[in-house]
Amino acid sequence: MLRAFANAFRTPDLRRKLLFVLFIVAVFRLGSQVPTPGVHMANVQECFKANGNNGIYGLINLFSGGALLQLTVFALGIMPYITASIILQLLTVVIPRLETLKKEGQAGQSKITQYTRYLTLALAVLQATGIVALARTGNLIQGCNKDLLYHNDTKTALIMVVTMTAGTGIIMWLGELITDRGIGNGMSILIFTQIISRFPLSLWEVKKSNGWYVFGGVLIMGFAIIAAVVFIEQAQRRIPVQYARRMVGRKMFGGSSTYIPLKVNQAGVIPVIFASSLLYLPAMAVSFNQNSTSPIITWISTYLVKGDHPIYMALYFIMIVFFTYFYVAITFDPEEVADNMKKYGGFIPGIRAGKPTQEYLSYVLSRITLPGSLYLGIISLIPLIALVLVNANQNFPFGGTSILIMVGVALDTIKQIESQLQQRNYEGFLR
Known part of the structure; x- marks a missing residue:
């Protein structure tokens, strides 16, 4: 990886893109440190240091690099865009109009991107309104009894909502700038930046709480987890495909061999985000009913709020496995793949084209999704188990969503850098 970056900086064009x-x-990162107008930063910092790790918005706070619970301009981070992208991807399967746009190529994809932007801003308004409402009532940071705002009036709340929503719009623009003029996917790199920015602080908290021996053990375990994640993320089942020769006019086409790569982790990190988001709903309900004596609220606050309870862990694991199968089912259509192969004269050796190919792909996909879902569930439970074993917070650095996103983005960026280096080497050789 270091060698790829070193070679990239020696190439003028790639060096400009990286810079x-x-x-x-x-x-x-600068925008993630600038406070929103009306925020009492001294009280926020004090409450965040004492109780920031127990907030109900842990996932959004993770994707914002800790900016959410500090109420900065970029407090919402990239989470509204992620949510909007997932919703549009799911609606593409349900709404025929979106499915048609998806098949129209670049023009259709541009329209879907535009819809994603509009939905992102709408979600940002909703999330900002909820966060500001919690900040006004003092429930944003659990256990904090200080005023987080200078003035608890409607005008201040409105300014904060507008500022946070505008911050989300700026983040979208910055991500698209990286995609167009830089290297890699802009949104993914921004997520990577926010997650990696919390690593030094999280590791130092482990050291302060448990000493150097536990700190060293966490580092060793962390490198082992990263190696395992890299191995699984690169693992794939390659289904061989052959194309028969066919005449089109006076030219002969086909006769080549290729393969369909089915990744072990076909769903990526999406099931973890789905499961985490749903499990934050009970915690949010409890935060708005803290003084309630209802047995339902009591049961939820006992079993479904803190991640160190076995019921919470079991439910989290089951939901991840379920959403893995669900997401793979809606994003990979064996019938469509089989029809496209048949249309262009492709076939899997030993399998008849058409319905048998579809059944074979479904069978392989269901078998390969099982280890992928178990892998996601186990990786996601690591920070919860660490919460019990080493008394770490739920943003434990080595595990869960953070490692999956970091490794995935790093591998994808390195592949793009290497492909561009290869392309330039070939061009130089041809000249």
Whole structure:
């Protein structure tokens, strides 16, 4: 990886792109430290240091690099865009109009991207309104009894909502700038930046709480987890496909061999986000009914709020496995793949084209999704288990969503850098 970056900086064009990405990342991190107008930063910092790890918005706080619970301009981070993208991807399967746009190529994809932007801003308004409402009532940071705002009036709340929503719009723009003029996927790199920014603080908290021996053990375990995640993320089942020769006019086409790569983790990190988001709903309900004596609220606050309870862990694991199968089922259509192969004269050796190919792909996909779902569930339980074993917070650095996103983004970025280096080497050789 270091060698790829070193070679990239020796190439003028790639060096400009990498420096541009670093500049955008610096601007992004600066916006994550600028407080929203009306926020009492001294009280926020004090409450965040004492109780920030127990907030109900842990997932959004993770994706914002800790900016959410500090109520900065970029407090919402990239989470509204992620949610909007997932919703549009799911609606593409349900709404025929979106499915048609998806098949129209670049023009249709541009329209879907535009819809994603509009939905992102709408979700940002909703999330900002909820966060500001919690900040006004004092429930945003659990256990904090200080005023987080200078003035608890409607005008201040409105300014904060507008500022946070505008911050989300700026984040979208910065991500698209990286995609167009830099290297890699802009949104993914911004998520990577926010997650990696919390690593030093999280590791130092482990050291302060448990000493150097536990700290060293956590580092060793962390590198082992990263190696395992890299191995699984690269693992795939390659289904061989052959194309028969066919005449089109006076030209002969086909006769080639290729393969369909089915990844072990076909769903990526989406099932973890789904499961985490749903499990934050009970915690949110409890935060708005803290003084209630209802047995339902009591049961939820006992079993479904803190991640160190076995019922919470079991439910989290089951939901991840379920959403893995669900997401793979809606994103990979064996019938469509089989029809496209038949249309272009492709077939799997030993399998008849058409319905038998579809059944074979469904069978392989269901078998390969099982280890992928178990892998996601186990990786996601690591920070919860660490919460019990080493008394770490739920943003334990080595595990769960953070490691999955970091490794995935790093591998994808390195592949793009290497492909561009390869392309330039070939061009030089041809000249």
